[in-house]
Amino acid sequence: MQKPIRKAVFPVAGLGTRFLPATKAIPKEMLPVVDRPLIQYAVDEAREAGIEQMIFVTGRGKGAIEDHFDIAFELEKTMADRGRDISVLEATRLGPGNCAYVRQQEPMGLGHAIWCARDIVGDEPFAIFLPDEFMHGSPGCMKQMVDAYTQVGGNLISVLEVPREQVSSYGVIAPGKANGALTEVTGLVEKPPVADAPSNLIISGRYILQPEVMRVLEGQEKGAGGEIQLTDAMATMIGKQPFHAVTFDGTRYDCGSKAGYIQANLAVAMGRPDMADAVRAFAIDLLK
Template sequence: MKQKVRTAVFPVGGLGTRFLPATKAMPKEMLPVVDKPLIQYALEEAQAAGIDHFVFVTGRGKAVIEDHFDHSYELEDTLRRRGKDSALQQVDAFVPPPGRVAYTRQMQPLGLGHAVACAAHLVGREPFAVLLADDLILSRTPCLKQMVEAYEEVGGNIVAAMEVAQEETSRYGIITAEGGRAAAAPGELVGVKALVEKPAPEEAPSRLAVIGRYILQPEVFDRLSQTQAGAGGEIQLTDAMAAMIGETPFHALAFEGERFDCGDKAGFLCANLAFGLARSDIGPSVAEFLGQRLHALYGSKYGR
């Protein structure tokens, strides 16, 4: 019987230098998409997948994340007294129950693999999920829920994957898929034969890229403790996962949904537009603005 995935790890120790000066005093994970910070989207995705324990791997200057996932008694009392029930629900609904959230520090910026390893003592010897808040996914079914459903069928390690352009492979961990496949259809589960971190386009074994959602077996912690610095001089999670291939079932899920790279300024702006357009309360206004602006800039090509 497969162990239930009940713990999620959120590596949130990065400096967010690509968003300076906005991130000088505010963690990049707290940057808002419409009206929620990135890290809240990630936690709510984990909750929707049945996760009930949450581990944040933080760094200096990240205390505001801890405050966000706690009760603000003064704010809640003010909203209650003023009869602002809807606003009260918004600030209270996502806060996990007491004892379900833990924080640990990544004291050196040694890479994603190192950040995940910092959570080993809090995860224990059971399967767990990893979510990178920078990767925001707009989908009918939350991405991690899709992965948990796949995990219940096949077990082992599962990564979320999407097809990227050949020239973009040097930005991702790239999969060598069973059967030598270069791509996969949305919703398809593909066996993984090998992983390589950020290969040059001419050396990439496929166009299937790993993005920031993982379900991992606890043995990955053993591998991380033995992993040497890889690409970029950092301890790469991809290298530790690759070392487990052949020892445990390993699959990639070509998830249904659209992924936005919110570690990139253009990607972050596109995410705000896409999530805004998807909202019934503000979507029509956003669409009207975009239509007017595009028409003003580019003329009748975009109509009205």
């Protein structure tokens, strides 16, 4: 029997400098893909996977995220008084028992951001979502991972295959035995030179980790980029606990880049019955 995955950590303390000036006053996680912010898609994906508590690791200027998941009494009352449907806001409500917020006071890397949530995570396995990795598919990426976790337990990461020349921008796995979408992980390296990369399977922003990773991060030294890297901490756990990768059956859009963000908007819009025809016609006309 595996302990269920009840908690998820969302590291959302980054400055979003690649999207300036749009992110000067708005967290990048609040940038909308059509009509939902990126962070809402990630939370919805977590809920689909059965996760109950959302832990947001925030920083200065991130109050909009907390406001988004609060009850907007004045807005809801005004809409109700005018006969407007307020059900569109249901997914944005996270009660006190379903969310927690903790500050990362220094920009010391993803590993450090996860470590900041250690007291709330406690002694339980937990999920990690990088919201700007927009995972588009059904069932969602984390649901696919939780289903795999019930089979093999231990630690899991989502991976995708990319052209080899792109591997130096990502964490990369050294693959072992494969069984369908599951691949044994025998090693991990963060942003390797192309010539040294053990594969072209990159870590794609979703994780299920055992609580022991927090104790590893406690003494983790700085790695690539002068930051405390989660990949380095996970690498030390390989061989001590089961470690697998799940190849996501869906499409990933890198919404940390401007091109990827536009692609995500187009993909979602084209799948929406209320706007697909108009967007398709516009795209065809634009390409002409």
